[in-house]
Amino acid sequence: MSVAMFAAMYPKHAPKSNVRTAYNKIQATKKWVQHSINLHIMQKLLLTASREDRYTLLAAIKAAESKVNYYYKHPNFKLNQATMLFKQAKLLLKNS
Numbered sequence: 001m002s003v004a005m006f007a008a009m010y011p012k013h014a015p016k017s018n019v020r021t022a023y024n025k026i027q028a029t030k031k032w033v034q035h036s037i038n039l040h041i042m043q044k045l046l047l048t049a050s051r052e053d054r055y056t057l058l059a060a061i062k063a064a065e066s067k068v069n070y071y072y073k074h075p076n077f078k079l080n081q082a083t084m085l086f087k088q089a090k091l092l093l094k095n096s
Contacts, residue, residue, distance in 0.1 A: 003053040006042055010063035028074035033085045035071065039064040040090065 039061060046057050071077055 010060035028071040028077040032071035
């Protein structure tokens, strides 16, 4: 995964969107795992990135952390399921 991909995924300013989802239909656990895995990968990339890429990654990491915190506080978030899925995903990343 590249720095440019994460920069596009987590822009500094979110684009305006007319799409709205009902608050109680958000799959907070799934989204938390997705953003946590991306955050984990970005933190690893940060160690080997060039100076210009580091600034881009830091902005993307800040946005990802904000999303992780939002989904953690959501009522639909299930901590036990999320930590189990996150550990399994980290193992898959390590083995591939």
